[in-house]
Amino acid sequence: MSPTATWLAVVAASALVFGLKLLGHLVPEHWLAKPRVAQTAALVTVALLSALVAVQAATIGRELVADARLPALGVAAVALMLRAPFILVVVLAAATAAGLRALGMS
Structure with a gap:
């Protein structure tokens, strides 16, 4: 991938994320006040963080590994x-x- 294509991808992704963030501010407040929405948002946050931790602690590239990171996580x-x-x-x-x-232990 060329440097120009990489920067175009970064700028496009940044614009997309900014747009999603802006849309989040335009959602009516009474929609967000519902208990089900708040609970779902909290659960999604926990699930995403858990997935990130699992991937970082148990993989190298595309391989599963059991190294010193797993006991440290424990x-x-x-x-x-x-x-x-x-x-x-x-x-x-x-x-x-x-x-x-x-x-x-590696």
Whole structure:
């Protein structure tokens, strides 16, 4: 793909996202006040974040992998369930991954 085509794709995608965001502001407020809409929006957010975490933690390219990221994710999940501060969650997960990699787990 040429640099020009890449930039055209970036600009087109940006314009599309901006348009969708603008449309979101034009939706009547009483539609958004419905409990079902609010619950669906919350669930979609959780589902998208979960999918992103799963892809980043368990894949390299198109391959599934089980490396030091998965136990680190588990440690982070436990720390979150114990209501640890977010910075501690990040430090514990990073230390777990670093420790496992130092022990030879890729």
